[in-house]
Amino acid sequence: MRIGDLAEKSGLSTDTLRYYEKIGLLPKALRDAGGRRVYDRTILRWIEFLDRLKATGMGIKDRLRYADLRTKGATSLTERREMLEIHRRKVSEDVSRLTEMLSVLDEKIDLYRRMEAGEPVDPAFESCARTEHGAQPVLKGQMNERSTQSGTRADAKP
Amino acid sequence: MRIGDLAEKSGLSTDTLRYYEKIGLLPKALRDAGGRRVYDRTILRWIEFLDRLKATGMGIKDRLRYADLRTKGATSLTERREMLEIHRRKVSEDVSRLTEMLSVLDEKIDLYRRMEAGEPVDPAFESCARTEHGAQPVLKGQMNERSTQSGTRADAKP
DNA sequence: ACTTGACCTGGAGTGCGCTCCAACCGGTAG
DNA sequence: CTACCGGTTGGAGCGCACTCCAGGTCAAGT
Numbered sequence: 001m002r003i004g005d006l007a008e009k010s011g012l013s014t015d016t017l018r019y020y021e022k023i024g025l026l027p028k029a030l031r032d033a034g035g036r037r038v039y040d041r042t043i044l045r046w047i048e049f050l051d052r053l054k055a056t057g058m059g060i061k062d063r064l065r066y067a068d069l070r071t072k073g074a075t076s077l078t079e080r081r082e083m084l085e086i087h088r089r090k091v092s093e094d095v096s097r098l099t100e101m102l103s104v105l106d107e108k109i110d111l112y113r114r115m116e117a118g119e120p121v122d123p124a125f126e127s128c129a130r131t132e133h134g135a136q137p138v139l140k141g142q143m144n145e146r147s148t149q150s151g152t153r154a155d156a157k158p
Numbered sequence: 159m160r161i162g163d164l165a166e167k168s169g170l171s172t173d174t175l176r177y178y179e180k181i182g183l184l185p186k187a188l189r190d191a192g193g194r195r196v197y198d199r200t201i202l203r204w205i206e207f208l209d210r211l212k213a214t215g216m217g218i219k220d221r222l223r224y225a226d227l228r229t230k231g232a233t234s235l236t237e238r239r240e241m242l243e244i245h246r247r248k249v250s251e252d253v254s255r256l257t258e259m260l261s262v263l264d265e266k267i268d269l270y271r272r273m274e275a276g277e278p279v280d281p282a283f284e285s286c287a288r289t290e291h292g293a294q295p296v297l298k299g300q301m302n303e304r305s306t307q308s309g310t311r312a313d314a315k316p
Numbered sequence: 317a318c319t320t321g322a323c324c325t326g327g328a329g330t331g332c333g334c335t336c337c338a339a340c341c342g343g344t345a346g
Numbered sequence: 347c348t349a350c351c352g353g354t355t356g357g358a359g360c361g362c363a364c365t366c367c368a369g370g371t372c373a374a375g376t
Contacts, residue, residue, distance in 0.1 A: 112239035
């Protein structure tokens with residue numbers, strides 16, 4: 001399997017694969033007679049796992065650290081487990097944050113929908129979708145693009 | 159309220175606040191006699207919401223787009239709602255991905271724990287934690303830092 | 317009057333994570 | 347033989363999202 005095939009199978013570009021090898025995320029590939037990288041399919045598991053780490057917010061440095069530990073074999077098991085546990089906690093926090101956001105979005109989408117329908121939405125307004133509220137010029141009129149701002153300051157950056 | 163206070167209350171740095179204003183995420187602040195930015199606490203809601211969008215993976219361009227729509231008032235309600243709906247879908251997908259990862263991590267952490275305890279873990283090995291498997295040099299010996307690699311290849315760089 | 321400190325500006329610098337490029341090489345098909 | 351494809355390298359460039367800095371202004375405290 002050469003780099004092009006691996007790229008196709010892994011979903012990463014050949015550039016990215018070489019880059020990952022360069023920085024040490026991927027082990028240095030064996031070469032064929034012509035100096036071209038040759039891969040065996042087991043690398044796909046590792047790439048897939050790396051990808052998952054990345055997709056769940058682990059930065060390159062930590063992935064690198066993990067990759068490095070992995071090359072050290074069984075002696076690094078504990079450290080790797082600890083890294084995964086730390087990551088697990090982060091992912092779990094992310095899930096909470098995102099889930100919370102889902103309901104904020106639902107409230108807001110619903111609010112907007114009601115406003116679009118012309119429903120009077122005023123009292124609960126702020127408490128209901130306790131985030132920012134759509135628009136500030138409730139008093140319509142004088143609301144062209146760049147109106148509401150620039151108290152002092154006449155230049156700034158035309 | 160001046161920029162320092164806002165920074166403290168919002169958790170953003172003064173630099174970031176000015177940067178956000180420069181790119182248009184925040185409306186141009188009013189100025190006091192001395193040319194210093196003055197904020198009123200309502201801006202905090204908006205910042206908080208922006209922060210949530212960011213924390214849930216919305217890039218600056220989209221936040222900017224949303225901010226821009228917001229300045230247009232009620233006429234942009236539908237577009238804003240559509241943006242939020244699209245974002246909602248993304249967030250929801252992220253939750254799925256992260257949740258999936260949680261179980262992958264749990265399996266792997268558990269596997270590592272069992273390996274640390276010296277339990278024989280071989281048959282289910284690959285299928286159980288169907289990702290990469292910890293270490294390849296099961297045959298220990300000759301495993302110093304940079305051993306396992308560089309089959310062909312003797313030069314490479316100089 | 318002077319110092320301090322918070323603020324102002326434009327612009328340069330940073331770190332991440334790729335992505336693209338020029339210039340070259342090697343194997344195969346026509 | 348030659349064209350072409352897919353690989354090789356080192357290094358430059360990019361987009362994002364800040365972050366830092368020099369050099370300056372202003373207002374309030376001692």
